[in-house]
Amino acid sequence: MGKTSKDKRNPDVQIVAVDLMEMAPLDHAIQIQGDITAQSTADAIIGHFHGGKAHLVVSDGAPDVLGLHDLDEYLQAQLVLAALNISLHILEEGGTFVAKLFRGKEVSRLYAHLGRYFRHVVCAKPKASRNSSFESFVVCQGLHFSHGPPTSMALNLFDLPYEHDHARLAGSTPVLFKSCGDVDGWDADQSYPIDDNNTYAHQEPLQKPINPPYALAKKSKTK
16 A cells, blocks of 8 residues: 655555466566455455555456357456455545446446446546447546445345435436547557568567466467
8 A cells, every 4th residue: 555656666555466367477566366256366355455455446357258249248247346346345435446348238237336336437448449349447436435335245236225326226327438548649440551661670578478278279289
């Protein structure tokens, strides 16, 4: 926890990174390999805070897209709810929660539940995200527990009593949508010609995947 400084690193700042796949080591970051929908992973995350609270939670996870939009949207919503469930136990009041989501016809219900716990909910579309993709990011600011925090992560957030918010949960929930980025920059949906007069050098990625699930298939293909 704590605050970062532009002049030097604050040793009190704590970062906990979680991924289903193995991650490359990161300095000054606690890494957990696990499924955030599993209770054991949630307990491990909470345990590293030792009763303290986080300022920010960012969830960039996504399921393997199947191409079935309704199912993809549902699976992604479950990841967002799992991340939210953990966040409600580790995020400080007034804190911020950012998560990737797929904007489908049923996304209003998810917006409504996020609005129950956060004062400001905005759906943002970064310039780097293709317009043809229904991927977006929900930015939730101002965590509050006007009806009290959840007592257990075993509870399904959709099953909690929402009598106080019945009028707002019924029907569609309007959420501000922001398209981010400079329109003069590169378009992620476009292909650009290569200048034959320039010399291009291949650059390896800064960090290749570690033990990716496709490694065995790739190795078999190269034989």
